[in-house]
Amino acid sequence: MAAITYDRATVQYPGAERPSVNALDLEIADGEFLVLVGPSGCGKSTSLRALAGLEAVADGTIRIGDKDVTHLPPKERDIAMVFQNYALYPHMTVADNMGFALKISGMKKEETRKRVEDAAKILDLTEYLDRKPKALSGGQRQRVAMGRAIVRSPQAFLMDEPLSNLDAKLRVQTRTEIAALQRRLGTTTVYVTHDQVEAMTMGDRVCVLKDGYLMQVDTPRNLYDKPDNVFVAGFIGSPAMNLIDVDLDGDGAVLGGRSFPLPRATMAALAEDGSKTATLGFRPEGVRLVGEGEGFPFEVVVVEELGSDAYAYGTMHTSRGTEGDKLLTLRVDARKPPMKGEIIHIQINPDEAHAFSASTGRRVSGDAAPAPGGGATRVSQA
Amino acid sequence: MTIKILNAIIAVVGGVLGAIVLYWLLNKLAELLPGRWEDRVKPYLFLLPAVAAISLYLIYPAIQTLIYSFANKNSTAFVGFDNYTSLLKSQNFQNTLFNTLLWIIIVPAAVIVVGLLIATLADRLGPRGEKLSKTLIFLPMAIGAVSAGAIWKFVYAVRPPGQNQIGLFNGIFTGLGGDPVNWLQLSTLRFNSLLLMVMLLWMQAGFAMVLLSAAIKGVPTETLEAARLDGAAEGTIFFRIVVPQIRTTLITVFITVLIGVLKTFDIVYVMTNGRSKTNVIAVDFFNQLFTNRNNGNAAAIVVMLLIIMIPVLVFQVRQFRAEEAAR
Ligand SMILES: Nc1ncnc2c1ncn2[C@@H]1O[C@H](COP(=O)(O)OP(=O)(O)O)[C@@H](O)[C@H]1O
Ligand SMILES: [Mg+2]
Numbered sequence: 001m002a003a004i005t006y007d008r009a010t011v012q013y014p015g016a017e018r019p020s021v022n023a024l025d026l027e028i029a030d031g032e033f034l035v036l037v038g039p040s041g042c043g044k045s046t047s048l049r050a051l052a053g054l055e056a057v058a059d060g061t062i063r064i065g066d067k068d069v070t071h072l073p074p075k076e077r078d079i080a081m082v083f084q085n086y087a088l089y090p091h092m093t094v095a096d097n098m099g100f101a102l103k104i105s106g107m108k109k110e111e112t113r114k115r116v117e118d119a120a121k122i123l124d125l126t127e128y129l130d131r132k133p134k135a136l137s138g139g140q141r142q143r144v145a146m147g148r149a150i151v152r153s154p155q156a157f158l159m160d161e162p163l164s165n166l167d168a169k170l171r172v173q174t175r176t177e178i179a180a181l182q183r184r185l186g187t188t189t190v191y192v193t194h195d196q197v198e199a200m201t202m203g204d205r206v207c208v209l210k211d212g213y214l215m216q217v218d219t220p221r222n223l224y225d226k227p228d229n230v231f232v233a234g235f236i237g238s239p240a241m242n243l244i245d246v247d248l249d250g251d252g253a254v255l256g257g258r259s260f261p262l263p264r265a266t267m268a269a270l271a272e273d274g275s276k277t278a279t280l281g282f283r284p285e286g287v288r289l290v291g292e293g294e295g296f297p298f299e300v301v302v303v304e305e306l307g308s309d310a311y312a313y314g315t316m317h318t319s320r321g322t323e324g325d326k327l328l329t330l331r332v333d334a335r336k337p338p339m340k341g342e343i344i345h346i347q348i349n350p351d352e353a354h355a356f357s358a359s360t361g362r363r364v365s366g367d368a369a370p371a372p373g374g375g376a377t378r379v380s381q382a
Numbered sequence: 383m384t385i386k387i388l389n390a391i392i393a394v395v396g397g398v399l400g401a402i403v404l405y406w407l408l409n410k411l412a413e414l415l416p417g418r419w420e421d422r423v424k425p426y427l428f429l430l431p432a433v434a435a436i437s438l439y440l441i442y443p444a445i446q447t448l449i450y451s452f453a454n455k456n457s458t459a460f461v462g463f464d465n466y467t468s469l470l471k472s473q474n475f476q477n478t479l480f481n482t483l484l485w486i487i488i489v490p491a492a493v494i495v496v497g498l499l500i501a502t503l504a505d506r507l508g509p510r511g512e513k514l515s516k517t518l519i520f521l522p523m524a525i526g527a528v529s530a531g532a533i534w535k536f537v538y539a540v541r542p543p544g545q546n547q548i549g550l551f552n553g554i555f556t557g558l559g560g561d562p563v564n565w566l567q568l569s570t571l572r573f574n575s576l577l578l579m580v581m582l583l584w585m586q587a588g589f590a591m592v593l594l595s596a597a598i599k600g601v602p603t604e605t606l607e608a609a610r611l612d613g614a615a616e617g618t619i620f621f622r623i624v625v626p627q628i629r630t631t632l633i634t635v636f637i638t639v640l641i642g643v644l645k646t647f648d649i650v651y652v653m654t655n656g657r658s659k660t661n662v663i664a665v666d667f668f669n670q671l672f673t674n675r676n677n678g679n680a681a682a683i684v685v686m687l688l689i690i691m692i693p694v695l696v697f698q699v700r701q702f703r704a705e706e707a708a709r
Pocket of ligand 2 (some may be wrong): 046
């Protein structure tokens, strides 16, 4: 087990116009479960493969523990990877799949067998040890892939969307199991997913990537409560945060013909680059219903009832007609949801509102200290 | 020339029309049958022409050959197992069998090894280099064995000492200070047979390479990457991960080449006609039948060839079925 460090690591595929991973700075603590998350094509797999030694690092360094592995071949890095499609050896039995690494490392047969059986017990695979991967279900194959990683007791586990080939129910169950297994083994793990729910539920910390740039690394809680920028704000959370482009007046944002006051520090920060506009963000649960005449009018277009929760989708008019027509999401009382077409009045909780600079996309609300090590310098609006 | 082309056209058109008419008639015939019988009988009726053709051109001659193999030279009287015993006792035929065995052991294996080697190496070239090298290596496939013989005669050609050596081998050999060698007569350790095998290898390696290359490309890259992460060296990856995954293609290529080897006739016939201990079973058969006019011996040879081939064919059919089932 070891800590992992990306030190301004850049990866560019041959023939590609721009790097797929740009000067990635990331420190992963020993034993940590770190999740790389971001939309498809943002460079998650590439970052992971660079760490595994499957892609060449063009610039910067990668260290595992104290060892600089930037230019070492995969087999000298002592890490195990779980692939999206599992990459099981189709011609080998489950036991041979799991024991392959040990076997070629010259481990004694009995010792290999014992380790494989131990791992199989943990993963509930004992009765399948003599089967070929073809004769297993998706979930079982996934577990074999996990088993292949854990029998080696490597420095780190790398997992590239290991759950994306499972059905929804199994995915939820397996993600808990993987997280529990990782805590039990205490092996440093880098886990790639495009699913922010997976990221939030599994990671000790979550690293959000976009277009090859690091957007923010933090605990799930902090990502949710204090997103560094518009992109993270819109990406983390389901349903997503409401983001509205607003005009600024003297002491706040103009919303529905009224002013939504913003803290003075925020206004000062927003005014710094002389901009008259900003992006206002609030989560679906960051509002409360108020009586007519108070707050902002909100026209309900669709209501989604999920049992424990209900969400109302609708429009709120800002000073700019077009922007205001974007559907916003509110969490409403599941027992008494508003009717479709109804006009309700809402107030945004001031301490749950976020203001983002229109020019940089960075959050400037209250405590908006720039995130440490945030490699992102430019963030376009999502 | 025009007559020939005309004949060909008539044959093609006539053949196709004939087949259409035949099947149309069979269909009409089936329709005469009452109700369900029509559907029951139709498939068999449609199969009939093919079965009849196979019986006429394949099964009947096979049986006839088997019968001839127990008869004398002119097929006028039965002689029991005489043809077999005399053949098996004769030094020449033992020699032929031994050569055939050598061909069977060496060529398919060599074709596989060379084909794999080229496929693997070509895979590492750039896309253009790969295309070019594969095309060049595949080209001999398009050359008939007799033309190949003409080419390779120049490789092995010999001229008396003192004259200019036009053969490639002797050119190099005498250039290095040796005396010209008649390579195709060099039967020590069956060296001349090996030289003939090289020709078949040259012709078949491209075929093997194309199939194996496709199979190698079909091996999921992730399994190779997984093996790399598991600590396997390139050689281990090749033999433990790639080869097992292309096993079915390897076997298909092996058997195809093996059958080609068992039928090898033209190369040997053109190059040596079986002299200097290079005879193989198909050439021996040809010479028994058309040179010695000995129907009995010729038939016995073919029957023995058939007996050698049956296990191979059975294995191939099984393999084919297993592959189908695996799909
Ligand atoms: N083998 C490759 N060659 C060239 N470009 C690639 C290759 N693999 C990925 N890319 C590009 O690199 C970027 C990041 O890809 P990837 O890391 O696979 O994204 P993801 O976050 O979905 O895993 C994408 O723009 C993709 O098009
Ligand atoms: Mg990916």
